[in-house]
Amino acid sequence: MIVYPSIDKLLANVPSRYSLAVLASKRAHQLEAGSLRMLAEYQSPRTVGQALEEIAAGDVVIDPDSKLLERDAERLEHQQELRDDANDDAGHDEH
Structure with missing residues (x-):
């Protein structure tokens, strides 16, 4: 669960x-590969937490010209909707 930074x-x-x-x-993978760190210090020892801290600070942002990230997000959202629908259908079968 994420405690800091807040959602x-x-x-x-x-x-x-x-x-x-x-x-x-994506940012966590960059940090693991040795990318330049944006903050002087981090509360989290893990790269995912560090990436979230950088995002919260406004140091890591979505490139407005990049369609790839938008497509990735849409794909993830669609997959989640499919899982939610499957879970809803499974719940109806039990009754």
């Missing part, structure tokens, strides 16, 4: 939870 602070900088997940994942 509200994160979503102030990113348009959706799905975009946040994709952005944090």
Whole structure:
């Protein structure tokens, strides 16, 4: 569970939870590969947490010209909707 930074602070900088997940994942991979760190110090020892801290600080943002991240977020959202529908259908079968 994310305690810091708060989800509200994160979503102030990113348009959706799905975009946040994709952005944090991509940034965490960059950090693991040795990319330049944006903050002087981090509260989280893990790269995903560090990526979220950078996003909350406004140091890592979605490139407005990039359609790839938007497509990734849309794909994730669609997959989640399919899972939700499947779970709803499974719940109806039990009755």
